Amino acid sequence: MRLAALFLALACCHSDPAPMHPHPGDLPPLPPASGTPIGYLLDARSDLQLTPDQLDKLTQIDNSLAARDAEIDTQLRQIEKPEEEEDPTPAQQKAGAKRARHAYAPGQQQLSTNPDAQKLHAIRQQNDRDAVKKALALLDSTQQGKARTILADHDVEVPGGPKKPDAPDPSDGQPVPGMEP
Numbered sequence: 001m002r003l004a005a006l007f008l009a010l011a012c013c014h015s016d017p018a019p020m021h022p023h024p025g026d027l028p029p030l031p032p033a034s035g036t037p038i039g040y041l042l043d044a045r046s047d048l049q050l051t052p053d054q055l056d057k058l059t060q061i062d063n064s065l066a067a068r069d070a071e072i073d074t075q076l077r078q079i080e081k082p083e084e085e086e087d088p089t090p091a092q093q094k095a096g097a098k099r100a101r102h103a104y105a106p107g108q109q110q111l112s113t114n115p116d117a118q119k120l121h122a123i124r125q126q127n128d129r130d131a132v133k134k135a136l137a138l139l140d141s142t143q144q145g146k147a148r149t150i151l152a153d154h155d156v157e158v159p160g161g162p163k164k165p166d167a168p169d170p171s172d173g174q175p176v177p178g179m180e181p
Helices: 002-013 037-043 052-079 090-094 115-138 141-153
Strands: none
Touching: 037 052, 037 115, 037 141, 052 115, 115 141
């Protein structure tokens, strides 16, 4: 009886540990609030120590770029559509044919495209480059260095910096030498 009372008393006194709060840098970065490269700079306003005037001008650049990008994205959605899947015919089904499997991860879906869509992608990339140039011109040299690092960390092509590769690196997905299974 005493053992049961002791167990009950200990169970009632148990408390959960305090929740752990992540430290800055523990969480993966979120995409920019606006979806534009300038949004990364706005999200890092405290790291860049932006003045109120710089913040206002960057917000104007960001809003303008977001509006232009939205218009282009609307046109791209109308032009680029996922490739149509054809259902197997009854004869193919009897033969054991199944629907093809597809990777629906972002960037993996095969889109039917045309030269007009490629032109729109090029216009959007040029708009982004122009906006980044304008944004960097607003910053002092210390802020520009930090901004270039922030943009490069988010795979944004920075004027005067190294160009992003057009094709994926063929070594992506390959085991590191010496680490093969």
